[in-house]
Amino acid sequence: MSATTTSDRVLMEGSEALARAAIAAGCRFFAGYPMTPFTEVLEHLARLLPEVGGVCINAESELEAVGMAWGALATGARAATGSTGQGLSLMQESFSELTLAELPLVIFNMARGQQDYFQATRGGGHGDYRHIVLAPQDVREGVEHVQLAFHLADKWRNPVLIYGDYLLAHTQEAISIETVAFPELPKKDWAVDGSLSGSGRSRGVTSLGVSKVGEPAMGQEGKAQYIATKIPLMEREVRVEQGYCDDAETVVVAFGSPAKFVKYAIAQLREAGHRIGYVRPITLWPFPYAAVAAAAGGPNVRRVGSFELSAGQLVEDVRIGVGGQAPVTFIGGVSTDHSGFGVGRILDVELIADRILALHEDRELPLIPGYEQYSYQIQEHQK
Amino acid sequence: MSIIDTSSAPTVPARKVEALKPDLLLTQEHHMCPGCGEPLAVRQFLETIEELGVATRTIAVAGIGCYTSFSGSMDVDLVQALHGRAPSVATGVKRMLPDSLVFTLQGDGDMVNEGLQEVLHTAARGEKVTCILLNNGVFGETGGHMTATSVIGQRTKNSLDGRDAEYHGYPILIGDLIAQLQGASYVARGSVHNAGSVARTRKMFKRAFESQLRGEGFTFVEVLTMCPTGWFVPTADGPTYMQETLGEVHIMGELKAEGRVRTTEELHAENVAKQRELDEQIARGGIEK
Ligand SMILES: Cc1ncc(C[n+]2csc(CCOP(=O)(O)OP(=O)(O)O)c2C)c(N)n1
Ligand code: SF4
Ligand SMILES: [Mg+2]
Numbered sequence: 118m119s120a121t122t123t124s125d126r127v128l129m130e131g132s133e134a135l136a137r138a139a140i141a142a143g144c145r146f147f148a149g150y151p152m153t154p155f156t157e158v159l160e161h162l163a164r165l166l167p168e169v170g171g172v173c174i175n176a177e178s179e180l181e182a183v184g185m186a187w188g189a190l191a192t193g194a195r196a197a198t199g200s201t202g203q204g205l206s207l208m209q210e211s212f213s214e215l216t217l218a219e220l221p222l223v224i225f226n227m228a229r230g231q232q233d234y235f236q237a238t239r240g241g242g243h244g245d246y247r248h249i250v251l252a253p254q255d256v257r258e259g260v261e262h263v264q265l266a267f268h269l270a271d272k273w274r275n276p277v278l279i280y281g282d283y284l285l286a287h288t289q290e291a292i293s294i295e296t297v298a299f300p301e302l303p304k305k306d307w308a309v310d311g312s313l314s315g316s317g318r319s320r321g322v323t324s325l326g327v328s329k330v331g332e333p334a335m336g337q338e339g340k341a342q343y344i345a346t347k348i349p350l351m352e353r354e355v356r357v358e359q360g361y362c363d364d365a366e367t368v369v370v371a372f373g374s375p376a377k378f379v380k381y382a383i384a385q386l387r388e389a390g391h392r393i394g395y396v397r398p399i400t401l402w403p404f405p406y407a408a409v410a411a412a413a414g415g416p417n418v419r420r421v422g423s424f425e426l427s428a429g430q431l432v433e434d435v436r437i438g439v440g441g442q443a444p445v446t447f448i449g450g451v452s453t454d455h456s457g458f459g460v461g462r463i464l465d466v467e468l469i470a471d472r473i474l475a476l477h478e479d480r481e482l483p484l485i486p487g488y489e490q491y492s493y494q495i496q497e498h499q500k
Numbered sequence: 501m502s503i504i505d506t507s508s509a510p511t512v513p514a515r516k517v518e519a520l521k522p523d524l525l526l527t528q529e530h531h532m533c534p535g536c537g538e539p540l541a542v543r544q545f546l547e548t549i550e551e552l553g554v555a556t557r558t559i560a561v562a563g564i565g566c567y568t569s570f571s572g573s574m575d576v577d578l579v580q581a582l583h584g585r586a587p588s589v590a591t592g593v594k595r596m597l598p599d600s601l602v603f604t605l606q607g608d609g610d611m612v613n614e615g616l617q618e619v620l621h622t623a624a625r626g627e628k629v630t631c632i633l634l635n636n637g638v639f640g641e642t643g644g645h646m647t648a649t650s651v652i653g654q655r656t657k658n659s660l661d662g663r664d665a666e667y668h669g670y671p672i673l674i675g676d677l678i679a680q681l682q683g684a685s686y687v688a689r690g691s692v693h694n695a696g697s698v699a700r701t702r703k704m705f706k707r708a709f710e711s712q713l714r715g716e717g718f719t720f721v722e723v724l725t726m727c728p729t730g731w732f733v734p735t736a737d738g739p740t741y742m743q744e745t746l747g748e749v750h751i752m753g754e755l756k757a758e759g760r761v762r763t764t765e766e767l768h769a770e771n772v773a774k775q776r777e778l779d780e781q782i783a784r785g786g787i788e789k
Contacts, residue, residue, distance in 0.1 A: 182588075310577065327572050
């Protein structure tokens with residue numbers, strides 16, 4: 118990957134930067150349904166795509182948004198959709214099935230926090246499938262990830278999801294949309310354009326394992342097996358960043374915008390002499406299990422923490438990675454602001470540093486202010 | 501009774517069944533039940549595409565139902581959609597390839613149950629695609645269950661004593677809903693229960709495709725098709741059963757053409773008037789029955 122053109126930096130909202138990056142990557146079709154904090158991505162694409170001869174449809178539901186993208190992808194165009202938690206839940210039937218149809222969909226998930234980690238990495242759809250999930254830590258990385266997403270989607274003919282959040286979508290950063298160059302990919306000779314209709318060699322884009330009469334068909338089981346054997350190959354796309362792990366006694370794992378806060382807190386704790394390191398999964402799937410295992414297996418490591426804005430989802434992958442080499446503690450928590458859209462009270466460097474230090478010093482984790490009043494109390498009949 | 505002259509070879513040579521299949525079918529074989537109406541409808545639109553000479557820019561989007569088995573045998577570029585989702589997929593295809601002829605192949609379960617909002621919004625947006633509905637009033641594929649187009653009194657696997665309006669609600673006349681929408685340029689309801697209706701349906705396909713190719717708007721052709729298996733009637737009774745049940749409610753005719761909207765009720769009234777006229781003529785001894 119290398120930057121080929123450099124333009125001047127301008128102050129730009131994350132959503133617009135992501136939209137412009139999509140266009141730079143050759144995306145020419147987008148369909149979406151408004152939902153905070155994804156809405157602005159849709160707004161910018163609605164304005165920008167027609168300028169380059171593309172199409173953006175304000176779909177009547179998320180079900181239709183993903184269906185429209187499906188059709189555009191089948192013609193070989195670069196196409197995308199996106200939403201937020203609930204909207205993506207609605208799209209799950211299509212997400213799993215178009216993975217079987219090997220359509221290179223790019224999904225912009227501007228999540229409300231990190232409670233959709235399972236949705237993104239496990240999916241709520243049926244069958245055996247995986248999506249590559251990229252989790253940028255800021256707008257600058259988001260611009261690169263969007264372009265990478267379109268490349269990887271075509272490279273593997275598999276959906277790629279960008280896991281963003283309120284901060285990624287709404288923060289203004291001084292950035293330039295640098296076009297990233299990727300190795301050339303094969304022509305999409307599988308795509309439909311009608312030209313082979315009536316020739317006896319017409320094409321079919323399908324998830325069903327069926328084929329045109331006279332051509333070998335995989336069948337349902339064959340198709341499932343075919344996809345199943347592609348999954349481990351896609352694992353080579355794993356991407357991870359880590360810091361201060363060599364001599365670390367404590368390792369913290371975090372992703373997305375919160376990881377940037379964690380990195381900052383750890384840099385400060387390092388200055389104060391605490392031997393703490395971090396691992397930041399850049400791809401949530403494939404998850405960097407090997408990197409987490411190596412970090413946890415460091416000579417001085419005594420404990421591993423997972424910081425995330427949820428009730429504890431990432432922590433399950435961290436445990437798999439650590440593989441029992443050290444105790445794993447969840448040090449994050451549910452965190453949204455009063456509107457339910459934003460990142461909430463826990464995304465605070467001081468609070469994060471406090472929790473990391475408590476973990477590091479084997480103290481009890483400090484209480485998160487305001488949490489107690491909502492804690493579920495066990496009822497008589499449940500005891 | 502005429503006697504076949506065997507003294508010389510017939511002027512029209514014998515043809516194999518294979519030679520009678522539409523060119524846009526890869527095989528004459530299909531996996532439908534005996535007496536099924538769906539292959540009849542498929543033949544009509546495929547031959548219409550051949551006739552219009554637009555095969556090499558035709559793209560099909562198939563829904564999920566018994567007709568899905570034609571996904572593999574139709575010799576047209578095809579995108580397989582999920583149950584109910586063909587109209588949105590067709591939208592994406594057409595927006596990327598505006599010069600192509602795009603049609604969906606759907607059933608009543610697929611289109612009127614699972615995907616009702618898709619077809620309505622696609623029509624309202626005036627997408628230049630043709631949605632084809634094979635309406636047999638049942639989920640044929642799952643074994644004969646009630647759909648949103650099953651008529652009052654129709655017996656299905658989950659309305660054993662017949663569809664009861666009070667308990668099951670009323671059927672949807674989908675063509676009427678679509679015809680109301682400004683984005684729709686052509687809306688028609690045909691049938692394949694006899695030779696006359698097949699010929700009329702063929703014309704409807706032609707008008708719909710031509711309207712799409714002229715870029716006029718969303719086009720829609722519904723075809724009533726026999727499903728003796730899903731109706732639990734003997735194969736040979738299919739056409740009559742259909743005429744007497746579905747055919748009495750989902751009346752054949754053009755619901756929107758050249759800007760004129762006619763409701764199913766109006767089509768029905770026209771049919772009744774025509775019948776009355778005929779009856780009167782017969783009574784006057786004007787024509788023989
Ligand atoms: C989401 C979803 N729900 C249910 C089904 C099961 N299913 C397959 S075909 C079918 C009914 C098809 O009915 P229709 O479209 O009328 O076609 P027909 O078989 O009558 O030709 C159903 C319910 C499915 N494939 N997907
Ligand atoms: S079940 Fe009905 S629709 Fe399906 S193939 Fe048999 S007759 Fe045709
Ligand atoms: Mg049906």
